[in-house]
Amino acid sequence: MIIPAFNEEGALPGVLAELRSVLEARGIDHDAIVIDDGSEDATAAIAADAGATVLRLPYNLGIGGALRTGFRYAVSRGYRRAVQFDADGQHDPEEIEGLLEALDAGADMVVGSRFGDERSTYEVGSVRRSAMRVLRVTVRLLSGRVFTDTSSGFRGFNERTLELFARVYPVDYMESVEALVIACASGLRVTEIPVAMRTRQHGLPTTRRWRLAYHYLRLLFVVLATATRRPRPTEVRP
Amino acid sequence: MTTQAHVFVVVVTLLAVAFVIRLVRRRQLRAKYAMLWVAVCAVIAFMAAVPSVPNRLARGVGIFYQPAAFLFAAVVFLFLVVVHFSYELSRLEERSQVLAQEVALLRRALEERRAEDDGVSAPPGT
Numbered sequence: 207m208i209i210p211a212f213n214e215e216g217a218l219p220g221v222l223a224e225l226r227s228v229l230e231a232r233g234i235d236h237d238a239i240v241i242d243d244g245s246e247d248a249t250a251a252i253a254a255d256a257g258a259t260v261l262r263l264p265y266n267l268g269i270g271g272a273l274r275t276g277f278r279y280a281v282s283r284g285y286r287r288a289v290q291f292d293a294d295g296q297h298d299p300e301e302i303e304g305l306l307e308a309l310d311a312g313a314d315m316v317v318g319s320r321f322g323d324e325r326s327t328y329e330v331g332s333v334r335r336s337a338m339r340v341l342r343v344t345v346r347l348l349s350g351r352v353f354t355d356t357s358s359g360f361r362g363f364n365e366r367t368l369e370l371f372a373r374v375y376p377v378d379y380m381e382s383v384e385a386l387v388i389a390c391a392s393g394l395r396v397t398e399i400p401v402a403m404r405t406r407q408h409g410l411p412t413t414r415r416w417r418l419a420y421h422y423l424r425l426l427f428v429v430l431a432t433a434t435r436r437p438r439p440t441e442v443r444p
Numbered sequence: 445m446t447t448q449a450h451v452f453v454v455v456v457t458l459l460a461v462a463f464v465i466r467l468v469r470r471r472q473l474r475a476k477y478a479m480l481w482v483a484v485c486a487v488i489a490f491m492a493a494v495p496s497v498p499n500r501l502a503r504g505v506g507i508f509y510q511p512a513a514f515l516f517a518a519v520v521f522l523f524l525v526v527v528h529f530s531y532e533l534s535r536l537e538e539r540s541q542v543l544a545q546e547v548a549l550l551r552r553a554l555e556e557r558r559a560e561d562d563g564v565s566a567p568p569g570t
Contacts, residue, residue, distance in 0.1 A: 264546045265539060378475055427482070428475045431468045 207236050207302075208276035210269055211293035212243040215252050221295045222256040228299035234306070239279060240293070243272040249293075269359075270377035277363075277372040289362045297360045301401040305362035314394035315367045317353065317386070318360035318401035333415055337422040341383055344429055349390035353398055356383045360401055367394055378428075379421045387429050453492035457485040484521075 207225065211218060222238060229236050240253035244266035253260045261275055273290065280288045289305055291297050301318060308316035341356050357380060363371065370392055376384040389396050464481045467473035491498045491514075502513035 264542050374471065424475050424479050427479060428468065431465050431478075 207238045208273065208280065208288050208290045209238060209240045209253075209258070209293050210243055210272035210276065210290075211240050211245065211249050211253065212266060212269075212272070213245045213247050213249060214293040215245070215247040215249050217295045218249060218252050218293050219256055221291075221293055222253065222258055225291065225299045226257070229302065232303055234303065237285075239276055241272040241276050243267055243269070268377060268379070268381075270375055270381035273381070274372065274375040274377070277368050277375060280368050281372045285368070286365045287362065288368055290359060292359055296404050298402055298404060301360070302362075304399050304401065305360070308397050308399055309362050309364050311397075312395060313362075313397040314364050315389050315396045316362040317355065317358050317396065317398045318362075318403075319353070319355035319358055319398045320401070320403050321354040333418055337418070341422065341425065341429070344426060345383065345387060345390075348429065349387065351390060351396065353386060353396075355398070356386055358382060358401075360403070370394070376428075378424070380425050383425055384428055384432065387432050391432060450492045450495065454489050457489040457492070461485045480525075 207229075209221075214221075218240070222240075225238060238253075238256075238258040240249075240258040240260050242250040242253065242260055242262045244263050250260050250262050261279060263272065263275060267275070276288070276290075287306065287309055289302055291299070291302075297318070305316050305318060338357065342353060345356055346352055359382060361382075367389060370389070371385065374388060375381070376388070378384070386396065461482055464473065464478050464485075468475060468478045498514060499510050502508070502510040505513065507513040507516070
Protein backbone atom coordinates (compact mmCIF):
# COMPACT_ATOMS: atom_id res chain seq x y z
CA MET A 207 0.00 0.00 0.00
CA ILE A 208 1.52 3.30 -1.11
CA ILE A 209 -0.04 6.15 0.85
CA PRO A 210 1.15 9.68 0.03
CA ALA A 211 0.33 12.08 2.87
CA PHE A 212 0.73 15.83 3.24
CA ASN A 213 -0.47 17.29 6.55
CA GLU A 214 -2.92 14.44 7.12
CA GLU A 215 -2.52 13.92 10.87
CA GLY A 216 -6.28 14.29 11.31
CA ALA A 217 -7.45 11.54 8.97
CA LEU A 218 -4.41 9.24 8.90
CA PRO A 219 -4.87 7.22 12.15
CA GLY A 220 -8.42 6.22 11.26
CA VAL A 221 -7.50 5.49 7.64
CA LEU A 222 -4.54 3.27 8.59
CA ALA A 223 -6.50 1.42 11.28
CA GLU A 224 -9.40 0.71 8.93
CA LEU A 225 -7.04 -0.34 6.14
CA ARG A 226 -5.27 -2.80 8.39
CA SER A 227 -8.43 -4.34 9.88
CA VAL A 228 -10.12 -4.75 6.48
CA LEU A 229 -7.07 -6.26 4.78
CA GLU A 230 -6.34 -8.57 7.70
CA ALA A 231 -9.94 -9.76 7.74
CA ARG A 232 -9.60 -10.59 4.04
CA GLY A 233 -6.27 -12.32 4.58
CA ILE A 234 -4.43 -9.93 2.27
CA ASP A 235 -0.76 -9.71 3.23
CA HIS A 236 0.42 -6.11 2.96
CA ASP A 237 2.78 -3.40 4.15
CA ALA A 238 1.54 0.16 4.58
CA ILE A 239 4.10 2.64 3.25
CA VAL A 240 3.30 6.26 4.10
CA ILE A 241 5.24 8.86 2.15
CA ASP A 242 5.29 11.99 4.28
CA ASP A 243 5.54 14.73 1.66
CA GLY A 244 7.26 17.34 3.84
CA SER A 245 4.33 17.73 6.24
CA GLU A 246 4.48 20.43 8.88
CA ASP A 247 2.28 18.53 11.30
CA ALA A 248 2.77 15.20 13.07
CA THR A 249 1.90 13.08 10.01
CA ALA A 250 5.17 11.08 10.11
CA ALA A 251 5.03 10.32 13.84
CA ILE A 252 1.35 9.38 13.70
CA ALA A 253 1.89 7.07 10.73
CA ALA A 254 4.83 5.37 12.48
CA ASP A 255 2.74 4.92 15.65
CA ALA A 256 0.03 3.28 13.54
CA GLY A 257 2.58 0.72 12.39
CA ALA A 258 3.24 2.06 8.90
CA THR A 259 6.65 2.29 7.26
CA VAL A 260 7.27 6.01 6.85
CA LEU A 261 9.37 7.59 4.10
CA ARG A 262 9.90 11.20 5.05
CA LEU A 263 10.73 13.68 2.29
CA PRO A 264 12.83 16.68 3.37
CA TYR A 265 10.45 19.11 1.63
CA ASN A 266 7.15 19.04 -0.22
CA LEU A 267 7.48 17.48 -3.68
CA GLY A 268 3.80 17.30 -4.53
CA ILE A 269 1.75 14.17 -5.10
CA GLY A 270 3.72 13.00 -8.15
CA GLY A 271 7.11 13.25 -6.44
CA ALA A 272 5.77 11.52 -3.33
CA LEU A 273 4.30 8.71 -5.42
CA ARG A 274 7.49 8.22 -7.37
CA THR A 275 9.30 7.87 -4.03
CA GLY A 276 6.84 5.10 -3.16
CA PHE A 277 7.34 3.38 -6.52
CA ARG A 278 11.12 3.52 -6.13
CA TYR A 279 10.80 2.03 -2.66
CA ALA A 280 8.55 -0.75 -3.97
CA VAL A 281 11.00 -1.57 -6.77
CA SER A 282 14.08 -1.45 -4.53
CA ARG A 283 12.44 -3.77 -1.98
CA GLY A 284 11.27 -6.19 -4.66
CA TYR A 285 7.52 -5.77 -4.21
CA ARG A 286 5.59 -7.38 -7.04
CA ARG A 287 2.39 -5.39 -6.60
CA ALA A 288 1.40 -2.09 -5.09
CA VAL A 289 -1.82 -0.19 -4.50
CA GLN A 290 -2.00 3.57 -4.20
CA PHE A 291 -4.33 4.63 -1.42
CA ASP A 292 -5.32 8.12 -0.26
CA ALA A 293 -4.48 9.28 3.25
CA ASP A 294 -7.59 11.47 3.50
CA GLY A 295 -10.07 8.63 3.77
CA GLN A 296 -11.86 9.01 0.44
CA HIS A 297 -10.94 5.48 -0.65
CA ASP A 298 -12.72 2.45 0.72
CA PRO A 299 -10.32 -0.38 1.68
CA GLU A 300 -13.08 -2.90 0.87
CA GLU A 301 -12.41 -2.11 -2.80
CA ILE A 302 -8.73 -3.12 -2.73
CA GLU A 303 -9.50 -6.76 -3.33
CA GLY A 304 -11.14 -5.83 -6.64
CA LEU A 305 -7.99 -4.01 -7.76
CA LEU A 306 -5.83 -7.00 -6.86
CA GLU A 307 -8.15 -9.35 -8.74
CA ALA A 308 -7.79 -7.19 -11.86
CA LEU A 309 -3.99 -7.43 -11.53
CA ASP A 310 -4.29 -11.20 -11.13
CA ALA A 311 -6.37 -11.26 -14.30
CA GLY A 312 -3.40 -9.88 -16.23
CA ALA A 313 -3.63 -6.11 -15.98
CA ASP A 314 -0.37 -4.18 -15.57
CA MET A 315 -2.23 -1.28 -14.05
CA VAL A 316 -5.78 -1.01 -12.76
CA VAL A 317 -7.65 2.22 -12.07
CA GLY A 318 -10.51 2.42 -9.61
CA SER A 319 -13.09 4.63 -11.30
CA ARG A 320 -15.53 6.87 -9.47
CA PHE A 321 -17.90 7.05 -12.40
CA GLY A 322 -17.99 3.43 -13.45
CA ASP A 323 -21.37 2.63 -11.95
CA GLU A 324 -24.29 3.96 -9.93
CA ARG A 325 -22.84 3.04 -6.57
CA SER A 326 -20.65 6.09 -6.79
CA THR A 327 -21.97 9.37 -5.45
CA TYR A 328 -18.89 11.50 -6.03
CA GLU A 329 -19.60 15.19 -6.62
CA VAL A 330 -17.31 17.42 -8.69
CA GLY A 331 -17.55 21.08 -9.71
CA SER A 332 -18.69 22.25 -13.15
CA VAL A 333 -15.29 23.43 -14.49
CA ARG A 334 -13.75 20.22 -13.33
CA ARG A 335 -16.52 18.08 -14.78
CA SER A 336 -16.40 19.61 -18.27
CA ALA A 337 -12.59 19.62 -18.32
CA MET A 338 -12.59 15.99 -17.23
CA ARG A 339 -14.88 15.23 -20.13
CA VAL A 340 -12.54 16.89 -22.64
CA LEU A 341 -9.56 15.01 -21.20
CA ARG A 342 -11.48 11.75 -21.21
CA VAL A 343 -12.32 12.14 -24.89
CA THR A 344 -8.73 13.10 -25.72
CA VAL A 345 -7.32 10.14 -23.84
CA ARG A 346 -9.83 7.91 -25.58
CA LEU A 347 -8.87 9.17 -29.02
CA LEU A 348 -5.15 8.86 -28.31
CA SER A 349 -5.08 5.56 -26.49
CA GLY A 350 -8.01 3.96 -28.27
CA ARG A 351 -9.37 3.03 -24.85
CA VAL A 352 -12.27 4.20 -22.76
CA PHE A 353 -11.49 5.47 -19.29
CA THR A 354 -14.35 6.95 -17.35
CA ASP A 355 -12.13 8.39 -14.63
CA THR A 356 -8.73 9.66 -15.72
CA SER A 357 -7.82 11.38 -12.47
CA SER A 358 -8.44 8.62 -9.95
CA GLY A 359 -5.80 8.17 -7.26
CA PHE A 360 -7.03 4.70 -6.35
CA ARG A 361 -4.91 2.40 -8.49
CA GLY A 362 -3.09 -0.91 -8.50
CA PHE A 363 0.23 -1.61 -10.21
CA ASN A 364 2.21 -4.72 -11.03
CA GLU A 365 5.99 -5.06 -11.17
CA ARG A 366 6.27 -3.88 -14.77
CA THR A 367 4.31 -0.70 -14.13
CA LEU A 368 6.15 -0.04 -10.89
CA GLU A 369 9.48 -0.20 -12.72
CA LEU A 370 8.25 2.21 -15.39
CA PHE A 371 6.73 4.67 -12.91
CA ALA A 372 9.74 4.54 -10.59
CA ARG A 373 11.60 6.24 -13.46
CA VAL A 374 9.11 8.43 -15.28
CA TYR A 375 6.12 9.13 -13.07
CA PRO A 376 5.02 12.73 -13.83
CA VAL A 377 5.33 15.34 -11.09
CA ASP A 378 2.93 18.08 -12.19
CA TYR A 379 -0.60 18.73 -10.90
CA MET A 380 -3.17 16.16 -12.11
CA GLU A 381 -0.32 13.75 -12.73
CA SER A 382 -2.64 10.72 -12.97
CA VAL A 383 -3.90 11.65 -16.46
CA GLU A 384 -0.36 11.93 -17.76
CA ALA A 385 0.54 8.66 -16.05
CA LEU A 386 -2.37 6.92 -17.74
CA VAL A 387 -1.23 8.12 -21.17
CA ILE A 388 2.40 7.18 -20.47
CA ALA A 389 1.31 3.70 -19.39
CA CYS A 390 -0.79 3.20 -22.54
CA ALA A 391 1.94 4.63 -24.79
CA SER A 392 4.44 2.22 -23.20
CA GLY A 393 2.28 -0.73 -24.15
CA LEU A 394 1.05 -1.62 -20.67
CA ARG A 395 -2.34 -3.25 -20.20
CA VAL A 396 -4.44 -0.74 -18.29
CA THR A 397 -7.90 -1.67 -17.07
CA GLU A 398 -10.51 0.16 -15.09
CA ILE A 399 -12.93 -1.12 -12.48
CA PRO A 400 -15.78 0.76 -10.80
CA VAL A 401 -15.26 1.64 -7.14
CA ALA A 402 -17.34 3.55 -4.63
CA MET A 403 -15.66 6.58 -3.13
CA ARG A 404 -16.47 8.66 -0.10
CA THR A 405 -16.32 12.39 0.22
CA ARG A 406 -13.13 13.69 1.80
CA GLN A 407 -13.06 13.51 5.58
CA HIS A 408 -10.59 16.34 6.00
CA GLY A 409 -9.56 19.17 3.72
CA LEU A 410 -11.09 20.33 0.45
CA PRO A 411 -9.71 20.88 -3.04
CA THR A 412 -8.62 24.50 -3.03
CA THR A 413 -7.44 25.12 -6.57
CA ARG A 414 -8.99 28.24 -8.11
CA ARG A 415 -10.89 28.25 -11.38
CA TRP A 416 -8.39 30.01 -13.63
CA ARG A 417 -5.60 27.90 -12.20
CA LEU A 418 -7.62 24.80 -12.89
CA ALA A 419 -8.19 25.99 -16.46
CA TYR A 420 -4.44 26.56 -16.91
CA HIS A 421 -3.67 23.11 -15.55
CA TYR A 422 -6.15 21.46 -17.87
CA LEU A 423 -4.69 23.31 -20.85
CA ARG A 424 -1.17 22.29 -19.83
CA LEU A 425 -2.31 18.72 -19.35
CA LEU A 426 -3.94 18.65 -22.76
CA PHE A 427 -0.68 19.87 -24.31
CA VAL A 428 1.42 17.26 -22.50
CA VAL A 429 -1.02 14.47 -23.23
CA LEU A 430 -1.02 15.34 -26.92
CA ALA A 431 2.77 15.60 -27.02
CA THR A 432 3.34 12.37 -25.08
CA ALA A 433 0.75 10.15 -26.68
CA THR A 434 1.88 10.86 -30.24
CA ARG A 435 5.33 9.64 -29.29
CA ARG A 436 6.51 6.58 -31.16
CA PRO A 437 5.89 3.60 -28.88
CA ARG A 438 9.17 2.24 -27.58
CA PRO A 439 8.64 -1.25 -26.22
CA THR A 440 12.19 -1.52 -24.91
CA GLU A 441 12.71 1.53 -22.73
CA VAL A 442 16.29 2.21 -21.68
CA ARG A 443 16.87 1.56 -18.00
CA PRO A 444 19.34 3.62 -16.03
CA MET B 445 7.91 44.44 -43.33
CA THR B 446 7.79 42.63 -46.66
CA THR B 447 5.73 39.51 -47.25
CA GLN B 448 8.94 37.44 -47.31
CA ALA B 449 9.84 38.73 -43.85
CA HIS B 450 6.42 37.76 -42.49
CA VAL B 451 6.70 34.27 -43.90
CA PHE B 452 10.23 33.97 -42.52
CA VAL B 453 9.10 34.94 -38.99
CA VAL B 454 6.18 32.50 -39.09
CA VAL B 455 8.44 29.65 -40.26
CA VAL B 456 11.04 30.38 -37.55
CA THR B 457 8.39 30.42 -34.80
CA LEU B 458 6.91 27.16 -36.08
CA LEU B 459 10.36 25.57 -35.93
CA ALA B 460 10.74 26.89 -32.38
CA VAL B 461 7.40 25.33 -31.40
CA ALA B 462 8.44 22.02 -32.96
CA PHE B 463 11.69 22.11 -30.97
CA VAL B 464 9.81 22.81 -27.70
CA ILE B 465 7.38 19.95 -28.34
CA ARG B 466 10.31 17.65 -29.07
CA LEU B 467 11.85 18.53 -25.71
CA VAL B 468 8.55 17.81 -23.92
CA ARG B 469 8.26 14.44 -25.62
CA ARG B 470 11.75 13.51 -24.48
CA ARG B 471 10.82 14.70 -20.98
CA GLN B 472 13.67 17.20 -21.05
CA LEU B 473 11.42 20.22 -20.53
CA ARG B 474 8.77 20.73 -17.87
CA ALA B 475 5.36 21.41 -19.33
CA LYS B 476 5.01 24.79 -17.59
CA TYR B 477 8.02 26.21 -19.46
CA ALA B 478 6.90 24.58 -22.68
CA MET B 479 3.54 26.35 -22.31
CA LEU B 480 5.32 29.66 -21.82
CA TRP B 481 7.43 29.36 -24.96
CA VAL B 482 4.61 28.01 -27.08
CA ALA B 483 2.48 30.98 -26.00
CA VAL B 484 5.31 33.40 -26.90
CA CYS B 485 5.69 31.77 -30.32
CA ALA B 486 1.94 31.97 -30.86
CA VAL B 487 1.93 35.72 -30.13
CA ILE B 488 4.92 36.38 -32.43
CA ALA B 489 3.45 34.28 -35.23
CA PHE B 490 0.13 36.07 -34.84
CA MET B 491 1.78 39.48 -35.06
CA ALA B 492 3.72 38.43 -38.14
CA ALA B 493 0.58 37.10 -39.79
CA VAL B 494 -1.59 40.13 -38.93
CA PRO B 495 0.83 43.12 -38.86
CA SER B 496 -1.96 45.66 -38.47
CA VAL B 497 -2.49 44.51 -34.87
CA PRO B 498 1.01 45.32 -33.54
CA ASN B 499 0.93 48.59 -35.55
CA ARG B 500 -2.27 49.66 -33.88
CA LEU B 501 -1.02 48.57 -30.45
CA ALA B 502 2.17 50.61 -30.92
CA ARG B 503 0.20 53.74 -31.88
CA GLY B 504 -2.09 53.11 -28.94
CA VAL B 505 0.79 53.57 -26.50
CA GLY B 506 2.14 56.56 -28.45
CA ILE B 507 5.05 54.88 -30.25
CA PHE B 508 5.02 55.59 -33.99
CA TYR B 509 7.94 53.37 -34.93
CA GLN B 510 6.41 49.90 -34.55
CA PRO B 511 9.70 47.87 -34.28
CA ALA B 512 10.68 50.00 -31.29
CA ALA B 513 7.45 49.11 -29.54
CA PHE B 514 8.05 45.45 -30.31
CA LEU B 515 11.62 45.50 -28.99
CA PHE B 516 10.53 47.35 -25.86
CA ALA B 517 7.85 44.74 -25.17
CA ALA B 518 10.36 41.95 -25.82
CA VAL B 519 12.90 43.43 -23.37
CA VAL B 520 10.25 43.85 -20.66
CA PHE B 521 9.03 40.29 -21.16
CA LEU B 522 12.52 38.77 -21.13
CA PHE B 523 13.37 40.78 -18.02
CA LEU B 524 10.34 39.28 -16.25
CA VAL B 525 11.34 35.79 -17.37
CA VAL B 526 14.89 36.26 -16.06
CA VAL B 527 13.58 37.51 -12.70
CA HIS B 528 11.34 34.47 -12.49
CA PHE B 529 14.26 32.17 -13.31
CA SER B 530 16.35 33.85 -10.60
CA TYR B 531 13.56 33.10 -8.17
CA GLU B 532 13.37 29.47 -9.27
CA LEU B 533 17.15 29.18 -9.09
CA SER B 534 17.18 30.50 -5.53
CA ARG B 535 14.58 27.95 -4.55
CA LEU B 536 16.55 25.15 -6.18
CA GLU B 537 19.77 26.22 -4.44
CA GLU B 538 17.96 26.24 -1.11
CA ARG B 539 16.59 22.77 -1.79
CA SER B 540 19.92 21.29 -2.85
CA GLN B 541 21.45 22.74 0.34
CA VAL B 542 18.78 20.98 2.40
CA LEU B 543 19.38 17.75 0.48
CA ALA B 544 23.14 17.82 1.06
CA GLN B 545 22.57 18.50 4.77
CA GLU B 546 20.10 15.61 4.99
CA VAL B 547 22.67 13.33 3.37
CA ALA B 548 25.32 14.43 5.89
CA LEU B 549 22.96 13.73 8.81
CA LEU B 550 21.96 10.36 7.35
CA ARG B 551 25.58 9.41 6.72
CA ARG B 552 26.44 10.19 10.33
CA ALA B 553 23.44 8.23 11.63
CA LEU B 554 24.45 5.28 9.47
CA GLU B 555 28.04 5.38 10.73
CA GLU B 556 26.84 5.42 14.32
CA ARG B 557 24.57 2.49 13.66
CA ARG B 558 27.35 0.50 11.99
CA ALA B 559 29.72 1.21 14.85
CA GLU B 560 27.05 0.06 17.33
CA ASP B 561 26.66 -3.16 15.39
CA ASP B 562 30.44 -3.68 15.60
CA GLY B 563 30.27 -3.19 19.35
CA VAL B 564 32.45 -0.11 19.50
CA SER B 565 31.50 3.51 20.01
CA ALA B 566 31.20 5.67 16.93
CA PRO B 567 34.33 7.34 15.63
CA PRO B 568 34.24 11.08 16.31
CA GLY B 569 33.92 11.82 12.63
CA THR B 570 35.49 11.42 9.25
